Each structure stands twice: as C-alpha cells, then as structure tokens.
Amino acid sequence: MNTLLLAADAPKSPVDDAINSWFDPIATFFGGIIFFPITLGPISFPFVVLWLIAAALIFTIYFGFIQARGFKVSLEVIRGKHSSKNDPGEITHFQALASALSGTVGLGNIAGVGVAIALGGPGATFWMIIAGLLGMCTKFVECTLGVKYREIDENGVVYGGPFKYLPIAFRKFSKPIAGLLTGIFAVSILIFGVVGGGMFQANQTFVQVRTATGGADGFLAGPAASLIFGIIFAGLVGLVILGGIRSIAHVTDKLVPAMGIFYVLSCLLVLAINFGQIPTAIGQIFDGAFAPQGVAGGIVGVMIIGFQRSAFSNEAGIGSAAIAHSAVKTRRPISEGFVALLEPFVDTVIVCTMTALTIIVANQPSYTNDLGQGEIGGVALASDAFSTVAGWYPVLLAIAVALFAFSTLITWAYYGERAWAYLFGKSKGAVTVFRVLVCVFVVIGCIASFSKIVEFADAALFLCAFINILGLYMLMPVVKKEMKKYLADRKAGTLMDPDTKDAVPVEEMV
Known part of the structure; x- marks a missing residue:
C-alpha cells in the first residue's frame, strides 16, 4: 500500500496551497483521532498499529497457525487443483x-x-x-468472509x-448500528479510493516520470506538461x-x-554485485x-517500527483486499481465504525483504533517527542501491514505481x-x-x-481497520x-461438490 506523504518536489499551485491551508485543521483533527499515539518511554506509535498487530496475533492463535499449516493447500488452490470451470464468480484464484x-505492492514496499x-x-x-x-x-479471515x-x-x-459481511457481523448490536458502521466503512473506502488510490498515485507517477526525464529542466516541467x-x-x-x-484482472494478472x-x-x-x-x-x-x-526505545522501538511499516504495507485487516477476492470463481469461500494468505507473504516477506537486503548490502548507510526528508528519503536509499549496478539503473526503478502506482x-x-x-x-449509470x-x-x-487531503484519506483508510477487525472478531467462528x-x-x-467433479487447472479455464 502507498500510504506515504507526497514527494517534496510534487507540483504546487496557488489553488493547491489554498486548499491545503483550508483543509489542514480538518486533516489534523481527524488524523489525531485515527492515529492516536501510544507512548512507551521514548517512543510513540499510532494505536491503529497495535490494533492491527494484536488482531493478527489473536487470529493466528485462534486458527492454529493456519498460515503455516495451510501453505501447501494455498499453493494447490491457486494452481486450480480443486477448481471447476463451472464455479460461480468472475475471475480465477490467481487473478483475484x-x-x-x-x-x-507499491511504493510502500x-x-x-x-x-x-x-x-x-x-x-x-x-x-x-x-x-x-x-x-x-x-487476510485468511477477511477474504473468506468476503466470498x-x-x-x-x-x-x-x-x-x-x-x-456484505459487516452488516451481518454487527446485527448483534442492532440493524441501524450495523448500517451506520458499514456506511462509515464504505465512505472511508470511497474517500481513499478516489484521493489516496487515484489522485495520489497519479501524482507519484508524474513526479517519478518527470524526475527520470530531467526533473525541472526536462520536457515535463511546467503546468501544461502535467x-x-x-x-x-x-x-x-x-x-x-x-x-x-x-478487465482489471486481465491487466493485473x-x-x-x-x-x-x-x-x-x-x-x-x-x-549479486555486493x-x-x-x-x-x-x-x-x-x-x-x-x-x-x-534506536529510540531499544528492542521495543525497533520492533514497533518494523510492525508499523508492515501494517502500512500489506493492508491486512483493512478489509479492502476482500473486495477483490470476493469476485473469485469458487463454491467454497474458505478456498479463497487460503489464496489470500499468500498476499502478505509476497508483499512483505518477499518484496519488502528483498528491498531491505538490497539497501543494506549496497549502501551500508549510517542509520539515523531522523531522515529529514520525509518518505522520499526511503526512495533515495533504494535508488542509491540500484545505482551500484549502473548509473542509469535508477531510471528503471522509476519505471517500476510508475507501474506499481498504476496497478x-x-x-x-x-x-x-x-x-x-x-x-x-x-445501476450502470451510477457506476459510470x-x-x-x-x-x-x-x-x-x-x-x-x-x-x-491525502493525509485525510490515509486516516479514513485506517478508520476502516477499526470497523473491519471488530466485525472479523464476531464472525471468526464461522470461518473456523x-x-x-x-x-x-x-x-x-x-x-469437489457432486455436480462439479470436472475440475480443471486455472490455466485451462476460459
């Protein structure tokens, strides 16, 4: 996920400055609630990080470490071993x-x-x-329920x-409360989808492409080019x-x-070079x-930093991924839960680890407690690492970032x-x-x-985590x-169900 501050060289305008000034107190107030800080000695971190990590630990224990026990099953399902071309849905397990x-997987990685x-x-x-x-x-829990x-x-x-699953989870409160909480969740997803997922990604793509083509002196400088x-x-x-x-699945797969x-x-x-x-x-x-x-806070401090970046990267607990996974072709909802648990493994365990090793071996940087550059400093560390291959290699990194942002x-x-x-x-008109x-x-x-506005959208996204995880707690016996x-x-x-014994591999599905 790309919950990052805008790059320092992002294009500015008088309108931009005016809207930021007007929206600043709103974003600060809302963000202060959602990212309410918890202080342990010299370190401070958002409560939402504790909320996400605690849920992940509780689910892991409750389901008996299914991410380890079910890893082989996940690979079977994604290969289509237990799938049928007649299964209801729109896309295959791999496409989901x-x-x-x-x-x-994006700039956050x-x-x-x-x-x-x-x-x-x-x-x-x-x-x-x-x-x-x-x-x-x-991810295993929320995507199973999504299907x-x-x-x-x-x-x-x-x-x-x-x-679909939150109204059912919150029925224990009352129907109006269930509708209200689900509505707040939907509004939050909508805000981030348009602003954080749309405007921000476009902004980052333009900034990266402009930088790779000469920056302020390149042919993409100026408002007309943007x-x-x-x-x-x-x-x-x-x-x-x-x-x-x-259509999205055909592109992303x-x-x-x-x-x-x-x-x-x-x-x-x-x-290899290093x-x-x-x-x-x-x-x-x-x-x-x-x-x-x-590192401020010692072991606890470095642990929280790692947990925070992971939580902000793989979206486990936000509920967003369950929307994509729900479109899968399957008759067994739990089958997509097994597929979904591979997501944080690829996003965090593989991609993030590769990035970390690359930065450490290539830079051997002097690690400080203050970058002084915002999130763009993280991109700089990765870019420096890739420059050890060739001086022009960071241009390919810019292309990769642009593709990450587009997807x-x-x-x-x-x-x-x-x-x-x-x-x-x-209705078709409303969706259009x-x-x-x-x-x-x-x-x-x-x-x-x-x-x-992007900061406000980030806060809206993590509001989803509070609502979604509460619903997951209520429905986890169903998943078990x-x-x-x-x-x-x-x-x-x-x-296989009696009427679907004609199982075929994913690659043979139409």
Whole structure:
C-alpha cells in the first residue's frame, strides 16, 4: 500500500496551497483521532498499529497457525487443483490474488522499507517479516468472509467484501448500528479510493516520470506538461477500469507478476554485485532486531517500527483486499481465504525483504533517527542501491514505481467503485459516474498535490481497520467451521461438490 506523504518536489499551485491551508485543521483533527499515539518511554506509535498487530496475533492463535499449516493447500488452490470451470464468480484464484496484490505492492514496499531501515536500523526488517507472517492469518479471515457473504446479480457481477459481511457481523448490536458502521466503512473506502488510490498515485507517477526525464529542466516541467500527462494517464486508467473487475484482472494478472519479477530480479542483481556483504547484512538484521544500537526505545522501538511499516504495507485487516477476492470463481469461500494468505507473504516477506537486503548490502548507510526528508528519503536509499549496478539503473526503478502506482490505482478504483455501489446503487449509470470521477481526479492529481487531503484519506483508510477487525472478531467462528470442513474434505478426497467433479487447472479455464 502507498500510504506515504507526497514527494517534496510534487507540483504546487496557488489553488493547491489554498486548499491545503483550508483543509489542514480538518486533516489534523481527524488524523489525531485515527492515529492516536501510544507512548512507551521514548517512543510513540499510532494505536491503529497495535490494533492491527494484536488482531493478527489473536487470529493466528485462534486458527492454529493456519498460515503455516495451510501453505501447501494455498499453493494447490491457486494452481486450480480443486477448481471447476463451472464455479460461480468472475475471475480465477490467481487473478483475484494478482488484483489484490496490485493494490498492496507499491511504493510502500520501496520507500516504506527505506524509512523503516533509516529509523529502526536493519533489525526493523526482522520485525517486518514477523508482522507479515502474522498478517497472513488476518487476510485468511477477511477474504473468506468476503466470498461467503457475497451476492452475484443476474449479469454475473459480484458484490462482496466488507459491505456484505459487516452488516451481518454487527446485527448483534442492532440493524441501524450495523448500517451506520458499514456506511462509515464504505465512505472511508470511497474517500481513499478516489484521493489516496487515484489522485495520489497519479501524482507519484508524474513526479517519478518527470524526475527520470530531467526533473525541472526536462520536457515535463511546467503546468501544461502535467495537464497533458494527466489526461493521457487518465485515458489509460479509463481503458482498464471501464471494463470492471474482469478487465482489471486481465491487466493485473500480467502486470503484477511482470513488475514483481522485474523488481525482484533487480534486487537480486544488486545482491549479486555486493555478494560479499550479504552475510554481514543478514547478521545486522538479526543483531539489530534484538540488540539495536542508537534506536529510540531499544528492542521495543525497533520492533514497533518494523510492525508499523508492515501494517502500512500489506493492508491486512483493512478489509479492502476482500473486495477483490470476493469476485473469485469458487463454491467454497474458505478456498479463497487460503489464496489470500499468500498476499502478505509476497508483499512483505518477499518484496519488502528483498528491498531491505538490497539497501543494506549496497549502501551500508549510517542509520539515523531522523531522515529529514520525509518518505522520499526511503526512495533515495533504494535508488542509491540500484545505482551500484549502473548509473542509469535508477531510471528503471522509476519505471517500476510508475507501474506499481498504476496497478495500485486501478485496483483502488475498483474498491472505491464497490463502495460507491453500496452507497448510491448498482445501476450502470451510477457506476459510470464514479469511473469518470476517478479519471477526473487522476488529472487533478498530476496538476496539484493537495497533501492535506491525502493525509485525510490515509486516516479514513485506517478508520476502516477499526470497523473491519471488530466485525472479523464476531464472525471468526464461522470461518473456523468452514476451515475445519474444508481440511477434512481435502483429507478425505471429497472437496469437489457432486455436480462439479470436472475440475480443471486455472490455466485451462476460459
């Protein structure tokens, strides 16, 4: 996920400054509530981080470490071993995973990791991995529920995710309270989908491309260039999102693996060039996790930094990924839970770890407690690492960041669209209005930054975590019952329903 402050060289305008000034007290007040700080000695961290990590730990214990026990099952499901071409839904298990990953794998996996290392030292990497492993179980729970309570209309369009399971979870309170909490969740997702997932991603894409083409002295300098770029970029986005989740899935199931492989191979190239530093880097990660030097709060401080960056990267507990996973073709909701638990593993355990190792071995930076540059300093650490391959290699990093941003944008456009449908109806006209609105905000995002609105959108996103996790606690017995039945049927060899024994691999599905 890309919950990062706008880059320091983002385009500014008088309108931008005026809106930021007007919106500043609103964003500060709302953010102060959502990111309410907890102080332990010399360190301070948002309560939402504790909320997310505590939930991941509780779910992990309650489901008996299913992320470890069920890893083999996850790989079977994603290969289509227990799937049928006749299963209801819109997209395959692999496409659902790719679509959800496109919303989480992004700039946060690059800049966010750089910031974690700069603030917490190499040891923060260890705790990021631990948090990612725990978060796998949270994804398992929320995505199972997203499929179980979904609805499929007469045209085969799926409506699922938290908008369907939260009203059921909160019925114990009362129907009005259930409607209110789900409505707040939908509004929050909608705000982030348009602003954080649309305007912000477009802004970051333009900034990265402009930097790679000469910056302020390049041909993309000036307001006219940003407008033209924004219109072209919005056109590309429109071509994808106008086709709905099926169109998005067809793009992400190719784009996400391609950009993921490119990025990981780039990291491996840096590691190969600096091969002699790898044992030292691994030693620094483990030593720094338990004996951090110069990090405020000692072991607790570096642990919290790692947990925070992981929680802000993989979205486990936010509920957003359950929207994409709910469109999967399956008759067994728990099957998509097994697929979804792979998401934090790829996002945090693999991609974030590769970034961390690359930065540590290539830079061996002097880790301080104050970057002084905001999140852009994290990108700089990664860029410096890639420059050890060749002076021009950071340009490829800029291209990768642009692709990450594009994939995140189209996925969050879909999340926002589902929230819009919940609030304003499922008619074709209503959905089209939202898609046009996203494209308009893409253009605006390239022209102006509106940083305070983006900060407000970040707070809105994490408001979802409070509501969603509360719902997950209420429904986790339902998931456990489904899990036990699925694993028992798998052991007995009776997973396929009587009318769906014509199981075929994913790659053979139409």
